[in-house]
Amino acid sequence: MEELIREMQACKILVDKALNEYLPDENLYPSEIFKAMRYSIFAGGKRIRPILVMKTAEMFGLSKEMVLPTACGIEMIHTYSLIHDDLPCMDDDDFRRGKPTCHKIFGEAIALLAGDALLTHAFLVISKNREIKGIDANAVLDVIERISKASGPLGMVSGQVVDILSEGKVIDEKLLYFMDDKKTAELIKGSLWAGARLAGADEKELERMDNFGEKIGLIFQITDDILDVEGDEKAIGKPVGSDIKNKKNTFINVFGIKQSKDIIGSLAQEAKKLLLDFKNNEFLIKLVDFLINRTH
Amino acid sequence: MEELIREMQACKILVDKALNEYLPDENLYPSEIFKAMRYSIFAGGKRIRPILVMKTAEMFGLSKEMVLPTACGIEMIHTYSLIHDDLPCMDDDDFRRGKPTCHKIFGEAIALLAGDALLTHAFLVISKNREIKGIDANAVLDVIERISKASGPLGMVSGQVVDILSEGKVIDEKLLYFMDDKKTAELIKGSLWAGARLAGADEKELERMDNFGEKIGLIFQITDDILDVEGDEKAIGKPVGSDIKNKKNTFINVFGIKQSKDIIGSLAQEAKKLLLDFKNNEFLIKLVDFLINRTH
Numbered sequence: 371m372e373e374l375i376r377e378m379q380a381c382k383i384l385v386d387k388a389l390n391e392y393l394p395d396e397n398l399y400p401s402e403i404f405k406a407m408r409y410s411i412f413a414g415g416k417r418i419r420p421i422l423v424m425k426t427a428e429m430f431g432l433s434k435e436m437v438l439p440t441a442c443g444i445e446m447i448h449t450y451s452l453i454h455d456d457l458p459c460m461d462d463d464d465f466r467r468g469k470p471t472c473h474k475i476f477g478e479a480i481a482l483l484a485g486d487a488l489l490t491h492a493f494l495v496i497s498k499n500r501e502i503k504g505i506d507a508n509a510v511l512d513v514i515e516r517i518s519k520a521s522g523p524l525g526m527v528s529g530q531v532v533d534i535l536s537e538g539k540v541i542d543e544k545l546l547y548f549m550d551d552k553k554t555a556e557l558i559k560g561s562l563w564a565g566a567r568l569a570g571a572d573e574k575e576l577e578r579m580d581n582f583g584e585k586i587g588l589i590f591q592i593t594d595d596i597l598d599v600e601g602d603e604k605a606i607g608k609p610v611g612s613d614i615k616n617k618k619n620t621f622i623n624v625f626g627i628k629q630s631k632d633i634i635g636s637l638a639q640e641a642k643k644l645l646l647d648f649k650n651n652e653f654l655i656k657l658v659d660f661l662i663n664r665t666h
Numbered sequence: 667m668e669e670l671i672r673e674m675q676a677c678k679i680l681v682d683k684a685l686n687e688y689l690p691d692e693n694l695y696p697s698e699i700f701k702a703m704r705y706s707i708f709a710g711g712k713r714i715r716p717i718l719v720m721k722t723a724e725m726f727g728l729s730k731e732m733v734l735p736t737a738c739g740i741e742m743i744h745t746y747s748l749i750h751d752d753l754p755c756m757d758d759d760d761f762r763r764g765k766p767t768c769h770k771i772f773g774e775a776i777a778l779l780a781g782d783a784l785l786t787h788a789f790l791v792i793s794k795n796r797e798i799k800g801i802d803a804n805a806v807l808d809v810i811e812r813i814s815k816a817s818g819p820l821g822m823v824s825g826q827v828v829d830i831l832s833e834g835k836v837i838d839e840k841l842l843y844f845m846d847d848k849k850t851a852e853l854i855k856g857s858l859w860a861g862a863r864l865a866g867a868d869e870k871e872l873e874r875m876d877n878f879g880e881k882i883g884l885i886f887q888i889t890d891d892i893l894d895v896e897g898d899e900k901a902i903g904k905p906v907g908s909d910i911k912n913k914k915n916t917f918i919n920v921f922g923i924k925q926s927k928d929i930i931g932s933l934a935q936e937a938k939k940l941l942l943d944f945k946n947n948e949f950l951i952k953l954v955d956f957l958i959n960r961t962h
Contacts, residue, residue, distance in 0.1 A: 394819055399844075400827045403819055454782060459755075459774035478755035479830045482778070483823050486750060489782065490818035493789045497810045507803040514793045514810060522786035523690055523699055527779050531696045534775045548695075 374656045378421055381434065385420040386412070388438045389445065392495045406476040406484035407491075410449050414467040414607070416666075418590070419444045419561040425657075426565030426579060429650045436502050437568050440513055443496035444561050447521050450488035451530070451557075453481055460534065461616055468607030493518070505568060513564045520560035529553025538617035546624050547588075554594075555587025578644055582654070585641035589661050592634050595620035596627065597666070605666040638662055670952045674717055677730065681716040682708070684734045685741065688791045702772040702780035703787075706745050710763040710903070712962075714886070715740045715857040721953075722861030722875060725946045732798050733864050736809055739792035740857050743817050746784035747826070747853075749777055756830065757912055764903030789814070801864060809860045816856030825849025834913035842920050843884075850890075851883025874940055878950070881937035885957050888930050891916035892923065893962070901962040934958055 389411055396404040420441035424434040456463040456471040457478060464474055473481035493514060500510045519525055529552030532545065541549075562579040571579070597606050598613045599622055613620050621630040638658050645651040685707055692700040716737035720730040752759040752767040753774060759767055769777035789810060796806045815821055825848030828841065837845075858875040867875070893902050894909045895918055909916050917926040934954050941947040 398820075400824055400831065402831065403824060403827045407819060450782075454778060457755075457778065459753075459778060480827065482750060482753065482755060483826055483830075485782075486746075486785065487819035487823045489785055490814050490823065492814075494811055494814035494818060497807050497814070500804075500807055507807055508796075511793050511796055511803055511806060515790055518786050518788075518790035518793070522790060523703060523783035524694075527783045527786065528696055528699060530779055531699045531776065534779075535696060535698065 371656065371660065374653065374660055377425075377653060378417075378660075381421045381424055382417045384424070384434060384438065385417045385441055385445065388442050392439070392442050392498075393491070402476060402480050403483055403487055406472055406480050407488055409475060410453050410472045410484065411446065411488070413469050415445065415449065417445060419448050419557060421657075422558065422561040422583075423565040425653050426562045427569045428565075429648060429654065430566055430569035430571045430575070432504075432565075432569035436505060437499065437565055439499040439502070440496050440510075440517075440564050440568060441561075443492040444517060444557065444564065446488040446492035446495065447517065448557060450485040450492070451521070451526060453485040453488070455530065457481060460530075463608065463612065465608045468604070489521075499568065509568050509570075512567050516563055516567070517557075517560050520556040525552055525556040525560075529556070533618065536619050539619070541619045541624070543624060546619060546621065549619070550588055550591040550621075551584065554591040555584050558587035558590060559583030575648075578648075582641055582644045585637045585644070586658060586661060589634050589637050589641070589658070592621045592630050592637075593661060593664060595622050596630060597664075598622075599627065602665065607666065634662055667952065667956065670949065670956055673721075673949060674713075674956075677717045677720050678713045680720070680730060680734065681713045681737055681741065684738050688735070688738050688794075689787070698772060698776050699779055699783055702768055702776050703784055705771060706749050706768045706780065707742065707784070709765050711741065711745065713741060715744055715853060717953075718854065718857040718879075719861040721949050722858045723865040724861075725944060725950065726862055726865035726867045726871070728800075728861075728865035732801060733795065733861055735795040735798070736792050736806075736813075736860050736864060737857075739788040740813060740853065740860065742784040742788035742791065743813065744853060746781040746788070747817070747822060749781040749784070751826065753777060756826075759904065759908065761904045764900070785817075795864065805864050805866075808863050812859055812863070813853075813856050816852040821848055821852040821856075825852070829914065832915050835915070837915045837920070839920060842915060842917065845915070846884060846887040846917075847880065850887040851880050854883035854886060855879030871944075874944075878937055878940045881933045881940070882954060882957060885930050885933050885937070885954070888917045888926050888933075889957060889960060891918050892926060893960075894918075895923065898961065903962065930958055 394404050396408050398404055423437050423441040427437040428434055453472045455461055457473055463471055496514055499505055500507050529549050532549040559580050562583040566576050566579045601610055603610050641658050642655050645655055689704055690700050692704050694700055719733050719737040723733040724730055749768045751757055753769055760770055792810055795801055796803050825845050828845040855876050858879040862872050862875045899906050937954050938951050941951055
């Protein structure tokens with residue numbers, strides 16, 4: 371596990387440096403928007419999605435550096451979704467990762483626009499992946515299609531819609547899986563798919579990574595649900611029990627804690643099995659355990 | 667002028683049909699988001715930006731149909747910007763084009779998400795332009811880069827930021843031009859540029875279209891400012907004087923009505939001159955007069 375964490379840290383350093391380069395300078399006019407974008411991007415994210423892009427590309431034979439623009443674009447999309455999700459008309463959250471949310475610092479209008487800006491800028495940054503020698507223009511367009519689908523109305527946004535509209539209502543297991551697949555797993559699947567596609571993986575390999583992404587995406591969300599109940603406030607950086615306060619539907623209130631943990635266990639086994647045929651699969655297989663055991 | 671309006675109408679029919687095909691079915695689950703997206707897209711827009719994409723492509727030798735995905739994607743971006751601009755934390759407008767704004771019908775959360783969804787989906791739709799035979803993948807990536815730049819933090823979003831932050835403050839002429847160039851002209855420039863690029867225009871021609879776009883973008887915005895004072899409430903579909911109510915900086919309060927009209931006159935002459943060397947320039951030249959004389 372120590373080796374895994376060292377490798378994640380090495381990836382994070384690369385990503386943070388590239389994000390700094392790809393984001394507009396905060397001294398440009400009007401600086402408020404650039405400051406707000408940077409505030410949320412550098413508010414302590416774990417860079418899970420960029421790491422997935424990079425390590426999947428590496429597993430299929432491409433260096434991590436060659437997919438950095440796509441990795442950064444996906445992190446911008448993830449960050450935009452958090453900023454908008456925290457707004458008063460959505461979850462109305464004051465803290466994230468132990469820091470005040472974007473609108474608490476910059477006001478609602480600038481936070482809304484910072485989210486819009488990150489989402490839009492993400493596609494500019496992803497399209498720049500074609501400038502890296504050895505990357506095919508059609509592969510970059512495939513990634514843009516896939517990521518816009520994963521994060522748009524047929525993906526992440528529809529998960530957010532169900533999340534908001536089902537607050538305080540009882541939902542069944544099928545709808546819970548639908549919501550979490552869209553809200554969380556889609557962009558994780560997209561990250562794995564993007565890394566594989568840029569590295570030239572074939573149809574069968576892409577499908578395999580998609581299935582793997584579905585499992586770890588759900589693991590990620592269920593762990594979030596558990597941490598909201600059992601987590602340490604300092605570690606997760608926001609009040610414990612916020613899902614209950616916001617009357618959110620989670621794996622906890624649909625399945626209970628024990629069964630949720632059992633589901634994670636099964637998903638983890640299935641996920642690892644999917645990667646057994648691949649060479650250089652050690653990192654991603656170990657990552658499954660990391661995702662289960664994470665404390666924030 | 668009658669011929670121009672007939673041609674605009676023909677383009678609009680093509681665009682509306684394509685938008686209907688490119689937007690997800692509103693019977694999909696969760697239908698609220700798809701209904702909200704469609705409500706705002708089909709709320710009576712003039713389709714100026716798609717028409718610019720199509721007629722510019724045509725001027726450079728490509729059929730209108732061949733750039734429809736890009737034309738539709740840009741209209742989705744324009745529509746997202748209106749939905750977010752109308753939100754309570756922004757301009758807090760209840761009416762647009764004579765109809766209740768998106769959040770008045772669907773609530774703030776769904777309106778926010780419908781804007782996000784249209785912006786994200788736009789890049790999926792634009793990337794589909796490569797599926798049309800004769801369109802080069804690198805040209806499509808160029809368009810994605812250009813449109814994300816035009817509508818992101820270095821473009822439209824920064825115009826919105828200045829618009830919001832300068833409410834109720836006195837701004838100078840230079841800042842007014844900066845704001846309107848970013849807020850309005852950037853996406854209009856991008857539309858012309860996209861049509862020209864997809865049709866294979868050369869560097870010099872692209873630059874010429876950019877300059878033309880800057881002029882007509884400003885004409886468009888100044889005319890909006892004038893209509894807010896002199897327009898007919900029924901024709902413009904929202905209360906006259908809303909800029910004054912919202913303490914907005916416009917060409918009217920910086921230059922006065924008479925000088926604003928003089929500026930439009932000069933811009934129109936300069937704009938038309940830029941197109942004189944091109945064949946098949948009739949439509950775009952006539953469009954300049956249409957933009958000056960529009961009543962909504």
